[in-house]
Amino acid sequence: MALLDLRSLIVLFNPGKMRRAVALGFKTIWLHRLRSVLTMLGIVFGVCSVIAMLAVGEGAGHEAQEQIRRLGSQNIILRSVKPTEGERLSEEQSRVLEYGLTYNDMRRIENTLPSVRVLAPGRIIRSHVFHATRRVDAEIVGVVPWYTGIRQMRLRAGRFFSHIELESHLNVCVVGENVASRLFPLMSPLGRNIRVGSDYYKVIGVVESEAGVGQAAAAAGGSDSGSYAPRVYIPLTAARTRFGEIIISRRAGSFEAERVELHEAIVQVEHIEDVEETAHIVDGILAPQRRQKDYEMIVPLELLRQAERTKQIFNTVLGAIAAISLLVGGIGIMNIMLASVTERTREIGIRRALGAKKRDIILQFLIETVILSGTGGVIGVAFGVAIPIVIGRIANMTTIVTPWAPMLAFSISALVGVVFGIYPAMRAANMDPVEALRHE
Numbered sequence: 001m002a003l004l005d006l007r008s009l010i011v012l013f014n015p016g017k018m019r020r021a022v023a024l025g026f027k028t029i030w031l032h033r034l035r036s037v038l039t040m041l042g043i044v045f046g047v048c049s050v051i052a053m054l055a056v057g058e059g060a061g062h063e064a065q066e067q068i069r070r071l072g073s074q075n076i077i078l079r080s081v082k083p084t085e086g087e088r089l090s091e092e093q094s095r096v097l098e099y100g101l102t103y104n105d106m107r108r109i110e111n112t113l114p115s116v117r118v119l120a121p122g123r124i125i126r127s128h129v130f131h132a133t134r135r136v137d138a139e140i141v142g143v144v145p146w147y148t149g150i151r152q153m154r155l156r157a158g159r160f161f162s163h164i165e166l167e168s169h170l171n172v173c174v175v176g177e178n179v180a181s182r183l184f185p186l187m188s189p190l191g192r193n194i195r196v197g198s199d200y201y202k203v204i205g206v207v208e209s210e211a212g213v214g215q216a217a218a219a220a221g222g223s224d225s226g227s228y229a230p231r232v233y234i235p236l237t238a239a240r241t242r243f244g245e246i247i248i249s250r251r252a253g254s255f256e257a258e259r260v261e262l263h264e265a266i267v268q269v270e271h272i273e274d275v276e277e278t279a280h281i282v283d284g285i286l287a288p289q290r291r292q293k294d295y296e297m298i299v300p301l302e303l304l305r306q307a308e309r310t311k312q313i314f315n316t317v318l319g320a321i322a323a324i325s326l327l328v329g330g331i332g333i334m335n336i337m338l339a340s341v342t343e344r345t346r347e348i349g350i351r352r353a354l355g356a357k358k359r360d361i362i363l364q365f366l367i368e369t370v371i372l373s374g375t376g377g378v379i380g381v382a383f384g385v386a387i388p389i390v391i392g393r394i395a396n397m398t399t400i401v402t403p404w405a406p407m408l409a410f411s412i413s414a415l416v417g418v419v420f421g422i423y424p425a426m427r428a429a430n431m432d433p434v435e436a437l438r439h440e
Helices: 002-012 015-031 033-071 089-094 103-112 147-151 163-167 177-183 213-219 236-243 272-289 300-343 345-353 358-395 404-429 433-438
Strands: 075-080 096-098 116-131 134-143 155-158 172-176 193-196 199-207 231-235 246-251 254-259 264-269 295-298
Touching: 015 033, 015 358, 033 300, 033 358, 033 404, 075 272, 103 116, 103 264, 103 272, 116 147, 116 177, 116 236, 134 177, 134 236, 147 264, 163 236, 172 177, 177 199, 199 231, 231 236, 264 272, 272 295, 272 300, 300 345, 300 358, 300 404, 345 358, 358 404
Parallel strands: 096 254, 134 231, 172 199
Antiparallel strands: 075 264, 075 295, 116 134, 116 193, 116 264, 155 199, 172 231, 193 199, 246 254
């Protein structure tokens, strides 16, 4: 029995017979060109949509992960959080609200944790920045010289300030490229002065715009935990000297004073595997020193893992939606092949009468369905690779066509052709030759 099955397979896949069957399949499809093209369109759109939607999803996921990576996988970001109205009732008598991170907190963290490699404290003051008649509402960020290395920021021009400038409290600054383009649209900002309040700062560098913590949290699927504005970076010592530690905000009929030593701090851990454990220890160091929690902790490594899970879910949903169109295309192929069986009933009867076996009829109809789905798959792959490129240029968004997406889409299209071609082929092969010959 096994020998007979082997012989049947050899006969079925005889090269000469296969060539004749393929040639006949192309000839039959060419005789019904319009119908064949309309049938293939379902597969073309299905394959195209699978590749394009996966490319868009991959690009969105890549951008989200890049934003989080720029925060640093080995970093722990601490931010001061203003207490709510209920939590700060006891502070009303002093008229100065004190909250947030302090320099003592930084010293305790550095002295307690040997796994901490770098600390980068920072102050953030919202203010207007002027140059001539131009004005930008920006965040003035007081940081240390090694801040760019921790946040993986790239200089576009000039340099960042040095340790000497930090220790000397000098009025130098590095502006974000969005600030530079708005204050200096037709000239280089290097060597020019900008005004913040009553003080002037010399621009010594331009850095790429920094991804905000809130943006990265939102990209990972969470809520935006903070606003993000164009930034101007000055030495932390200059920020402390020029702005002080008490920030006064005036409103209609009242004013509010806040004392904040540090608005944010970045703790860099030496080994990435120690990040989450270190985050728990840092929380344990800071929490007992406070009556209420006036800080928040962001761990980019956790956000990165969350973004990866979100991307997987997103790609699965997009792929499933696009696969439905492939299913519709497969149904179209089955429908047209069933109609073809009915039309060619007499042809089938003649072939059976001349000695064709059932397997020959099955092979013939399967080849025709595979040609339809395979040709549609090739065209769909070409469109599917081209469309993300067009989307990226028109919409200015990142799209990534991974190598496995076209292969997966084409494989599914070929499988759809085989699966949906089996029933029509079996129906044609099981026809009674005598009844088929009588068919008009």
